[in-house]
Amino acid sequence: MSEKYIARSSAIAARMLGGEMMVMSAVDSTFFTLNEVATAIWQAADGHTPLSEIVADKVCEEFDVDPAVAERDAEQFVEELSHHGILLVSERPIENPSTSLQEAR
């Protein structure tokens, strides 16, 4: 299976509130509250770190989650956020989230 790279879109607004990450799409105003694990993935989504590495380092290690479960949950989370243009997904590293939006979707 090919590697996935994820990056936060520039067309979003995000903020930690009461220990939770709030994320809203500036395009369609879709609103998400991220749990701790999702927040860890979100914060690590720099476009350069492969998703598998993020899951291993930020999820399995810090939250003591079974790797297979963590990977499945991460895939699902990334799929949902990318569907709303909030996370960008690509098979190659993502240099500039604002210009990569169309190609990375």
Place this chain on the structure above:
Amino acid sequence: MSNGSPMRAESLAIEIGGMPILLRTQDAAFRRMLQDRYNGFVKSSARPEFEFDVDLVEGSDELHADEDVQVRKQGTQWLLQRGDFRAQWDARAGYGKIRQTRNPYAIDSVLRIVHTLILCRRGGFLVHAASAIREGRAFLFAGISGAGKTTISRLAPPDATLLTDEVSYVRREGDGYLACGTPFAGELAKIGENKSAPLHTLFFLEKGPENRIEGIEPGVAVRPLLRNILFFAEDEESVKLVFQSACEFVERIPVRRLSFVPDQRVWEMIG
């Protein structure tokens, strides 16, 4: 921006939330209608920050009655349109033009939209909420249609000053917020008092079997607050600003859920 010149006879300034907006129209009957409709909010001495020329259109191909509201930015101009109006506004220059049919709802909508655009850059917002001042403190009662905004306004005791039963004006003031009266009335069909007070609590209303108040955490409160904020612009930068304003608001102002039985005893818990 205003050049500070005295207002001429064909203009009047409508001041909402301490923000005077000058409307200029050659039509004397329309000016009288504005004077009556915004009674209490018309300030002859106000120095307006923003000015609009209003042209009335009697019947025209350019306006289509069933068109929904659209607000978008084109260069430095905001373009506002709906079935009964077309407007353009350069916020930086402080000047705009409105072409509308002869009805009060068009100008009312333009004013609401312009205020939402002004407020979003100043950390405030318009929100679907009734509001009232009691003992020098303002309280907001937010909720969708049917949640009880009009009911709680109707039940307000004589010592409460009603700011609005429908659309509240929230302005950033230092570390806190001011709630200001608006002429935007709901079912009560009565415009609010043109007064303001420091905002103390935001209540989300729901009718229930008993009177009860529960705290809502900021992380939970921000979502329903965003749902109730009036915002029309299809503009990413502005949407981000509204989001930040809502987050900052729930971090600073207590938010509660107020279940209430529709009688006057609910006000014993407020103030």
